[in-house]
Amino acid sequence: MDEVRNVIELKDVTKDYGDFKLDRVSFAVPEGTVCGFIGQNGAGKPTTINLILDVISRDAGEITLFGQSVDRNSAALREDVGVVFDEMGFHEFMTGRDINIMMKNIYRNWDEAAFFENLRTFSLPSKKKCGAFSRGMRMKLQIAVALSHHAKLLIMDEPTSGLDPIVRNEMIGIFREFVMEEDHTILLSSHITGDLERIADEVVFINGGRIVLTGNKDEILEKHGILKCKKEDLPGISESLIVSSEVSSFGAQALINDRASAEKLYPGAVIEQAALEEIMIGYVNGKR
Amino acid sequence: MKGLILKDLMCLKKQLTTFVYVMAGTVVISILYVLSTRYGNLARVGEQLLDQNNGMSRVDVKNLGSEAMVLFMFLPIVCVGDLMNVFVADGKAGFYKVSSSLPVPLYKRVLARFLTIYTLFGLGVLVDALLAVLLCSMTDIMSLGQFLGVIFSGASILSIYSALMILYCVLLGYGREQYAQVLALLTMAAAFVIIKFDSVRFFVVHVLGDGVGFDSSVFWKPLDFIREKGYVLLGIAALVSVCSYLLSVRIAERKRGVI
Incomplete structure (x- = not known):
């Protein structure tokens, strides 16, 4: 069997801002997958992305992209990376044509025909100033740019936030099409877990600058569950199984981290499948 | 890197349009003057x-x-060579995020900004040189060599200013471009006073003060200098540009995300 190649790899990466610390972050994104990078606002998602892109310097740890260290090599490695930010970043007076002129003189693999084809596919006018674009169009423009230099890795920071469900759905379709190629990989940072549940293969969950959960999305969903029981039964549940719990006048429910064991130990309990959002909330609340 | 220079020139599109008008006006007025x-x-x-x-x-x-x-x-060089609008436009758009995700190393991103300014000065010098050829065929006020001396002196002084402005913009970050302009001017004024301290003191005390030392040569000396010794200013400009570039790269490397 072929060995799985990691496109992104972080080992004990630390960045200390004083009031916020990214603490010994380690995770890997295997080639050909969509990795959902989730966490609440302020958890450290953009900081991690900036570290991967070598936009900011780290205090400790190792980061590799395509198997190569980003140190002193990041610019060349970025040739194969398409980046989409939560805000457009292009000047408002620029048109698609202007962006094409700029990018074809920057990227070695810039494909002019593919860029204009992408603009047509995304219904973006090439002669209109991008300042007049809606938020959805601005995000699509960034994706069009990211897809036009034959990038193998897309790194996206909250690309679907603030978009209506129709555009979000359209964008997820674009991401799905991108990962059809087996060497294409996506790191998708978002706090909209519903989108990730639909598209992600892997999940990395960051909270307060620390990775609290990482692995295959389906395995994570299968492993976790919501155990519902009477208030008085809750203390009888093994603490090692409970991530977080909530007691209301109707009863109690707990997010558990080993559904199979819980089902064996407490055959009478109702255990439902947990959604990614519930898992995220559970871990955030459990840590508080 | 070429793409970033083109982007900078796009940011200055309006300024370049103004340059065409200023140039046309300068040609007309200077011919009328001659x-x-x-x-x-x-x-x-x-x-x-x-x-x-x-x-x-x-x-x-x-x-x-x-x-x-x-x-x-x-006039044309002053009009064409102001880079402030590029920094303002980049800051407003948040372009530094895009530029730091591009496959262009930091030292080239800084270099692109310096090359933009020299491209603009090159344009200004070229147009000015054509005007100089036209004017010196109509007047004996200055020879072509003196005209070129003036043009290169002007471009040198302004490129010293621009190099300092880029340095201060990188140092202060986006949104503080006006402070960078003021600091660049103050640095140039301070350097001039330090280098020419005796002349400045004489001018202030005797020419502006008691009037004892008044002599028309006080006024014509700087004129002679820029007409005849433009190469000195050109050398200083090259030195300041190199130092400013190296310092800007170092600061940008430490601060990250400022260019």
């Missing part, structure tokens, strides 16, 4: 100044004429 110094009212004023026995020589009158020509030569 014709007037030869055949019109300015020629008559020159003759009157010589007749008044106020100590002015023919050289002084000619130098007076040159002062105006220097202004005409400086």
